[in-house]
Amino acid sequence: MTYKTTNTSRRGFLKKASAGGAGSIALLAGMNQSAVAQSTDPIVIGAPLPMTGGAAADGIEFRRGLEMAVEEINGLGGILGRPLELVVEDTESKGDDVIGSAGRRLVDRSNASVLIAGYNLGSGAALPGVAADASVVYMHADTLVAHNELIRSDPETYYGSFQYDPAEIYYGVGYLKFMRDLIDSGQFTPANNKIAVITGPIAYSINIANAIRESASEYGFEVSLFESVQAPTSEWGPTMAKLREDPPSMIAITHFFPQDQAQFMLQFMNDPIDSLVYMQYGASLAAFRDIAGAASEGVLYATLIGALQDDIGQKFSTDYVARFGDNSSPNSGGQTYSALHAYAIAAALAGGAGAPYEEEQNRKVADRLRTMIYRSPMGSMRIDPETQSAYCYPAETDDPSLGMPHIFSQIKSQTETGPIISPAPYNVATFDLPSWFKS
Amino acid sequence: MTSLSTIQKHLIGALIMLGAMTIVPAFVTQRYFLGEIIVFMIWASVAVQWNVLMGHAGVFSLGQMLIFAVGAYSAAMSMTYLDISPWMALPLSAVVAAAAAFIIGLACLRLGPAYVALLTFAISYMVYVLIITDTACYTTVAGGCQRFFGGTTGFSRLEDLGFRQMLRDNWVVGNYFTVLVVFTISLVASILIIHGRLGLAFRALSDSPVYAAARGLNRTRSQLIAFVVTAFFTGLTGAVYAAHFRSAGPSLFDFSTLLFILAMVIVGGLRSTWGPVFGAAMMMILVEIAKGLGDVRNTIIGIVLVLFVVLLPKGIAGMTSRLFHRLQPKRIGVRTEDPATDRT
Numbered sequence: 143m144t145y146k147t148t149n150t151s152r153r154g155f156l157k158k159a160s161a162g163g164a165g166s167i168a169l170l171a172g173m174n175q176s177a178v179a180q181s182t183d184p185i186v187i188g189a190p191l192p193m194t195g196g197a198a199a200d201g202i203e204f205r206r207g208l209e210m211a212v213e214e215i216n217g218l219g220g221i222l223g224r225p226l227e228l229v230v231e232d233t234e235s236k237g238d239d240v241i242g243s244a245g246r247r248l249v250d251r252s253n254a255s256v257l258i259a260g261y262n263l264g265s266g267a268a269l270p271g272v273a274a275d276a277s278v279v280y281m282h283a284d285t286l287v288a289h290n291e292l293i294r295s296d297p298e299t300y301y302g303s304f305q306y307d308p309a310e311i312y313y314g315v316g317y318l319k320f321m322r323d324l325i326d327s328g329q330f331t332p333a334n335n336k337i338a339v340i341t342g343p344i345a346y347s348i349n350i351a352n353a354i355r356e357s358a359s360e361y362g363f364e365v366s367l368f369e370s371v372q373a374p375t376s377e378w379g380p381t382m383a384k385l386r387e388d389p390p391s392m393i394a395i396t397h398f399f400p401q402d403q404a405q406f407m408l409q410f411m412n413d414p415i416d417s418l419v420y421m422q423y424g425a426s427l428a429a430f431r432d433i434a435g436a437a438s439e440g441v442l443y444a445t446l447i448g449a450l451q452d453d454i455g456q457k458f459s460t461d462y463v464a465r466f467g468d469n470s471s472p473n474s475g476g477q478t479y480s481a482l483h484a485y486a487i488a489a490a491l492a493g494g495a496g497a498p499y500e501e502e503q504n505r506k507v508a509d510r511l512r513t514m515i516y517r518s519p520m521g522s523m524r525i526d527p528e529t530q531s532a533y534c535y536p537a538e539t540d541d542p543s544l545g546m547p548h549i550f551s552q553i554k555s556q557t558e559t560g561p562i563i564s565p566a567p568y569n570v571a572t573f574d575l576p577s578w579f580k581s
Numbered sequence: 582m583t584s585l586s587t588i589q590k591h592l593i594g595a596l597i598m599l600g601a602m603t604i605v606p607a608f609v610t611q612r613y614f615l616g617e618i619i620v621f622m623i624w625a626s627v628a629v630q631w632n633v634l635m636g637h638a639g640v641f642s643l644g645q646m647l648i649f650a651v652g653a654y655s656a657a658m659s660m661t662y663l664d665i666s667p668w669m670a671l672p673l674s675a676v677v678a679a680a681a682a683f684i685i686g687l688a689c690l691r692l693g694p695a696y697v698a699l700l701t702f703a704i705s706y707m708v709y710v711l712i713i714t715d716t717a718c719y720t721t722v723a724g725g726c727q728r729f730f731g732g733t734t735g736f737s738r739l740e741d742l743g744f745r746q747m748l749r750d751n752w753v754v755g756n757y758f759t760v761l762v763v764f765t766i767s768l769v770a771s772i773l774i775i776h777g778r779l780g781l782a783f784r785a786l787s788d789s790p791v792y793a794a795a796r797g798l799n800r801t802r803s804q805l806i807a808f809v810v811t812a813f814f815t816g817l818t819g820a821v822y823a824a825h826f827r828s829a830g831p832s833l834f835d836f837s838t839l840l841f842i843l844a845m846v847i848v849g850g851l852r853s854t855w856g857p858v859f860g861a862a863m864m865m866i867l868v869e870i871a872k873g874l875g876d877v878r879n880t881i882i883g884i885v886l887v888l889f890v891v892l893l894p895k896g897i898a899g900m901t902s903r904l905f906h907r908l909q910p911k912r913i914g915v916r917t918e919d920p921a922t923d924r925t
Contacts, residue, residue: 194879230873237832238737243616247872251615265737265828275750292738312648343713345734348726352718370716373733553622 170483174219176269184227184496185220187212187482188254188278190244190269192262195235195306196374196399198307199429203474204260205230206466210475211482221489226482229254232234238268244282245272254278255495256485256507259347261285261479263344267292270303271398276503279508281481283307283447285346290529296528302508305480305545306523308534310346314353316548317420318361320564321392332391333416333581335364340381342373342397350422366390371397376405400424404433408504411437414578418442419508426473431556440576443560444550446534448473448522451562451570458519459559471520473559480518490512521546521568538564588776591854595772598858599765604756604908615753619825620826621865626767626818628845628857630700630811633771636852637783638807641694644685646839647700648812652678652819653829661727667824671763671817690801709834732768732906735830742824744787756825763821767814768858775854779806787828800859844882848889850896859897 188463189208192201212226215371220226229252232566236320243263248254257280266284273280279302287309293300324330341351355365366388369381403424423441449455449472459472488510489495496503516523522535524544547568551560594692607614631645655674659665695796718726718886744755774780782803785793823829849860891899
């Protein structure tokens with residue numbers, strides 16, 4: 143896989159993008175104004191979310207994102223005059239049986255027209271099955287390459303399942319490319335070419351860790367430590383001892399639970415080594431900074447779906463924090479928020495939302511989702527028709543308006559979300575060597 | 582007129598209940614509810630077997646979900662790696678679960694009840710940790726890393742039972758009857774064990790272990806037989822779970838699931854015959870009601886469990902039995918509560 147470089151005028155691009163985002167909302171409002179209300183029955187938005195268990199912190203944000211989107215869309219007149227109603231079912235951070243049961247309950251008992259989730263644990267195959275059986279659209283951000291293969295294996299059955307962010311496979315090489323660029327541009331001078339890779343037990347983390355290990359040598363790096371930890375974990379002593387015995391210049395933690403990552407940093411800062419710490423996803427959440435405090439400063443993190451810091455992203459983040467409080471995380475809430483807005487526009491374009499088992503109408507909605515481009519606070523949501531996953535910028539396209547950006551951020555202050563330092567044109571800050579470096 | 586024996590009465594009861602369940606799909610058309618009844622039958626089957634093991638054989642095993650998982654994983658792994666049909670995987674998985682129980686039983690059953698509980702729980706947790714901490718890719722499935730035991734993701738997209746092609750939109754009815762057959766086998770087997778020779782041996786060992794031993798009964802041997810036999814049916818249920826959900830993963834080892842099944846046995850009535858079925862039904866209904874109440878769900882389930890332990894220690898079955906005996910006309914010199922018939 144190759145990453146493409148860009149030469150984009152940042153100011154000009156962001157200006158046009160802002161206009162595009164406002165245009166999407168205006169489009170829905172315009173269609174609602176000209177529509178004759180089909181019925182006054184609400185359209186049920188079914189949300190199978192992990193409201194309890196290990197992923198509950200994200201589940202709460204996913205619900206908030208949907209609540210905010212429902213309010214906004216209803217304020218615009220709903221979808222062609224029909225208001226939206228949100229129904230949430232708890233998937234309990236459990237496996238496919240509980241996730242599938244939650245999805246079936248939403249469809250059969252609540253009459254949900256669409257299932258929208260952030261991510262759920264489990265294999266990722268349960269809800270596409272439910273959606274296929276009931277002929278409803280299902281949108282998720284599981285960030286799994288398994289989704290792509292599922293769609294490729296049977297596009298006819300899974301026509302309604304969409305992964306509205308790119309698959310996790312882009313994280314591994316994206317990280318290596320980012321580090322190589324940082325070194326080649328002289329922003330970071332490593333003491334050696336060693337990377338310590340620490341993964342958790344979840345497939346998402348393992349796939350990313352394996353991708354780093356497999357491609358490290360292509361980018362001139364050597365994996366000096368490949369460690370697997372349990373989840374959740376708070377005792378990092380044994381891992382820390384290995385790191386201090388043979389200090390690598392780079393530490394990549396692909397285990398993504400924010401509380402575990404925060405504990406790592408707290409224990410790391412007791413006796414820090416000259417290693418640049420990269421953390422997968424979890425560090426993008428407010429919970430990480432809350433727990434790690436000052437130890438969070440200097441940490442790098444990346445996400446394939448995070449709130450951008452341009453006009454659209456900033457406005458969303460400001461509104462979101464004002465609505466849900468300082469401890470809320472627009473990075474998580476923005477996912478479901480964006481998905482529901484995209485669905486609303488697609489359904490309006492298709493002539494209305496389909497009910498469960500109304501295959502013809504739901505196929506029309508799915509067709510619109512597959513072909514439209516929606517500029518969300520997280521970047522451009524454009525679906526690859528072959529995999530029904532969002533395109534990744536810059537891995538799959540060199541045009542930032544045609545892919546969801548793989549953003550790298552660095553926490554500068556424990557009280558603020560880390561500013562984006564890559565890729566252009568979304569970067570708003572530059573990389574700083576963390577304060578724990580002695581040399 | 583010849584009166585029916587206890588075992589015949591229970592078998593007729595089972596026949597009536599299962600007969601009623603065969604007509605359920607004619608009235609319950611909503612796929613969600615049929616799905617929930619399937620889940621009820623699966624958990625009821627596990628609870629029934631656990632009741633035989635713990636309530637009657639006196640084996641305080643906390644490895645019931647481990648055995649269930651062995652069945653589910655055996656089915657999933659044989660379908661994934663050996664490419665065999667789910668129908669072949671069902672009996673195979675039951676045999677694997679029974680073999681696993683034999684080995685675990687040999688290691689545990691010579692110990693006292695508390696140590697059996699600790700050791701079976703420890704083995705279960707050890708297996709769980711070994712599965713979820715495995716990060717080495719055994720093969721690549723659907724573009725992703727497939728660990729030998731599935732890791733945290735487990736196994737998914739397993740071959741279905743074939744009803745999707747045969748019955749199209751009504752495939753869940755096919756699955757319903759498949760699970761019903763497994764539940765029937767499990768329930769009938771439990772009745773035959775509880776009220777047959779093995780059940781008699783368990784009662785003798787429970788009433789007076791020394792006297793039973795003097796009469797030639799070997800406690801460890803009897804318990805090992807119970808462990809293996811109940812594992813066979815628990816494993817079969819695990820396999821049908823994997824076939825129905827087309828997946829098997831480490832969430833099967835969740836402590837909360839173990840407690841949920843235990844609650845079914847306690848609420849229904851430990852040491853009874855029908856208690857676990859009533860308990861499973863009641864807990865499923867309770868969960869269904871509590872789902873609409875949001876975060877207080879687990880609290881409500883906990884309160885109900887505490888109330889049953891304190892107020893109705895013999896569960897629903899014990900309460901039904903007491904009511905039944907109270908309603909019967911008392912005859913002087915006739916004992917109305919026979920220990921064998923008390924096992925409702």
